[in-house]
Amino acid sequence: MSAARAFRFDYDRALNTTAAWALALVWFAPLIYAVWTAFHPTEFSTRFVLTAPLTLENFVAAWNAAPFARYFLNTVLLVTSILIGQFVLCTLAAFAFARFEFRGRDTVFVLVLLQLLVMPDILIVENYRTMRFLGLVDTILAIGLPYMASGFGIFLLRQTFKTIPKELDDAARVEGAGFFTILMKVYVPLAKPTYLAYGLVSVSHHWNNFLWPLIITNSVETRPVTVGLSVFASTDQGIDWAVITAATLMTSGPLLIAFLLFQRQFVQSFMRAGIK
């Protein structure tokens, strides 16, 4: 009987392992395929011969066909400015929610949480009108501004700040430290893991964002890589697939490499950001 049971166990396990691996390969296939196409000459785009010669020509062609260097610079400026804005604004607001008892606090907090549901992403018509009014259309600031006060960030940091024992800031206050000093000296250092988690989620989100940047930018000087890629892929219909895939890999490259190197931190950050 025990032999039968052991056999059944193995069978079950083998089935699960096979299914898990099959799904993993399906999930990975687009990436594998993109790597194959991008590193081989066009005539091998759909012919999978192991002896096919490797080449970097597609990347060179893509790099020269559109101002990708400028697009990368724009994206880096964009995600950095959003990250700095989010860290500063969300830290200040989260501190107020976590440490002050004031009238209307819960109502204001509900207003903040509302942004988890109604994101600026869908309010494109009115936000465009506002940006035109402010004279900010086609600037990198306009892409980032609607995202800097993030309801998600405020919520996440508030949850972390609330776990910090109040005795710590009482002690600091006795020594004569002001609220701002307490925030910078006590709260921010203790919330480091949350900042790392939120930072990774934020950078990968805004690196990948497309619709709002597409609407608000219309020149090479402001377009992030996602918009640049779509312009590149749609205007030059004659361009071959190998070059388009090379461009595709290039735009996702930095994030992808960072992810492959720091896989653990990424997964844990997304987990941490999601559970709170």
Place this chain on the structure above:
Amino acid sequence: MGPTAKRTWIHAWLFLSPAMILLIAFTHYPAAVTLFHSFFSTPRGKRSAKFVGLENYETLIADDTFWTVLVNNLWYALATIPLSIGIAIAMALWVDSKLKGRSFVRMAYFTPTVLPLIAVANIWMFFYTPGFGLIDQIRGAFGFAQQNWLGDPESALNAVIVVAIWKEAGFFMIFYLAALQTIPTSLREAAAIEGAGRWYFFRRVTFPLLMPTTLFVSVNAIINSFRLVDHIFIMTEGGPDNASSLLLFYIYETAFRFWDTAYASTLTVVLLLILFTVAIGQFLLLDKRVHYR
């Protein structure tokens, strides 16, 4: 308000106001003003916007494209949500078990989350290309005829749905993975002693324990199904004949291709109503389970 309370109030608002000003300027104000503008006409040339009452809403009800797009979006939501959640649970269970090559498998599942949707749409588009795309090549090997997945109104929406599921399942897996790690192993041991099978254990123990996660993920999935339209731009442009267009894409087209901002506002009101319904539903369902401390 006593002097101490007043001082606290001032301090609190000093910390709050920078974030609140931006939050109101780009979320609450535009949401409110969208409703306002939906009762006006679109200003054109020298003619400024004038109050038209419910005219935009009458146009909306008579607009066949709107109904097509709305039905598309509901179908998009109904297909992506249960499928991506089901796949996410399976992924999490596998990654959580003692699987050979677990870290590779986990990485493969999660990778789509960090890739830009607009970029992977290019790759998927090639998969779908009639004749020499990967899918048709595999089908061809089994003797099936060529199929224009993205050009056929019957399959265009489903082709787009597949990409959305592929993109989201790995992301949702993370939440399940976190939830699974909180389930005590003693439960599994007890069930094993009782002779409970794996499927029985999953159905009666694991799945119910994952319920709060499923609710949380569902709300995220619903919001995403009205927000994630990037791949439509590359793959179908909403075509053929609006067969794969979604609400937000239609709003974009109306506002920034036809420059009919008043009608785009009216469409946005519909989207906001849907999201508020979700919010109320979430509040009623999650009320007892999640409370913000």
